[in-house]
Amino acid sequence: MATVYATSVKFASSLKHSVGDYKLTGRTSTLRLVSMNWTKNGFPSLRSSRFRVCCAAKPETVQKVCDIVRKQLALSPESALTPESKFSDLGADSLDTVEIVMGLEEEFGINVEEDSSQNITTVQEAADLIEKLVQKKSEA
């Protein structure tokens, strides 16, 4: 059953949608509550990598990342910026990417290892990493 959900979520997240359409992701994230593991304490465990696709970042997180990226790259208000937008396609070079990561660290109060920051190439990847780090921080 979980596999079926995972497949349908995969299709949903591969559609290019702008930030305004994030209700779609919201719906799939309620699906994940059913298929998540529960630890002894009764708190949900997000560790299983099988469910990574379901655990899309919150819309507010994605929006904040978009704002930081827009500011760093000085994008015009009309230029398209979706969660799947690649930084390099938007004209970001290595210095921009490092500055974006620094901006994210300040905004979310997290610390991003340089190894992880190398894997951030889109808004979505940044948002997912942030949520992971914020979660880890609150668990600590």
Next chain:
Amino acid sequence: MLSLKKRGALSMQISNFARGFFDSSSPLVPVALPSQRETHIWYIVPDEVQNTSLLNQYLKLLSSCERESMFRMSGDKLQKSSLLARTLVRTTLSRYTNCQITPRSFKFRKNTFGKPEIEWGHYEEWSPPALHFNVSHTSSLIACGVTVDKLVGVDVEEKQRKIKNDILSFARRYFSLHEVEHLHAILDPEIQRQEFIKLWTLKAYVKALGRGFSAAPFKTFTIRFRATRSDGLQVPTDLISEASEILVEAFDDPKSLSNNWQFGLLELANSHYAAICMEKENILEGKGNDFMKLKVWKTLPFVEDEYVSGTNAVKIICGLSQCLHL
């Protein structure tokens, strides 16, 4: 300023036959291969390329894969930059094959470290030269470095580049203690910013190198400069302007990166800093005479090439010496 625009009678005939609509284009001028200790740099200034039929001519040189990547870029300016970068690589490399391999026919692949390299075909009566290249761009300048037999790396950065964050906050987060101290000691904000960009240009490159060997976070290596005193002794210096040699020390790696690589820094076209890095063939003691030699051309492929070494367009900062004549 030495202009290499050659338009002999024969080449006129060839260009008329081959190029049709763009009347004033010339064929690519072939260039002799770099010698052992030479690095060649070719650069193009995107804002000076406006002619749409010329750009269309360049578009024909790209592979379908490169064209797709180019059209994925967001906006005209970025697409043009992508087009010119690929055009620069293809036309530059073609020159070093005596134009026997046309710009369009080059194939590329990524090596084990993800670095693009030439994939040569099979040729009956010709051995391809062991060319290495690397391209770097900013919105206002694209540069391609070429060497023979040794790996080369180029990184360019606008001198006027402003970062969004405070320079010292950025440095404290990402640079080593020595580098932070060096920046902190500079009182003039404009000079501090320029020194930051010089350091960044070098560090970003070394980091890219490091990825191939042992992904080194920024803080684990330091860039130091050495100056050669009048008595020949080499002493440490904090001033990039005085430095004759750039050293890279990795804290946790006993075999420092400087052992295998030589670094140089220069100012290009009065507008950019360029860091160059070339593999050393053996572990030299780093005496002042062993600098990389540099030859620099400014180009508008099929229109004009200009050898700019020895002019104001090329100012060595450290670690390099110029070939003043071709």
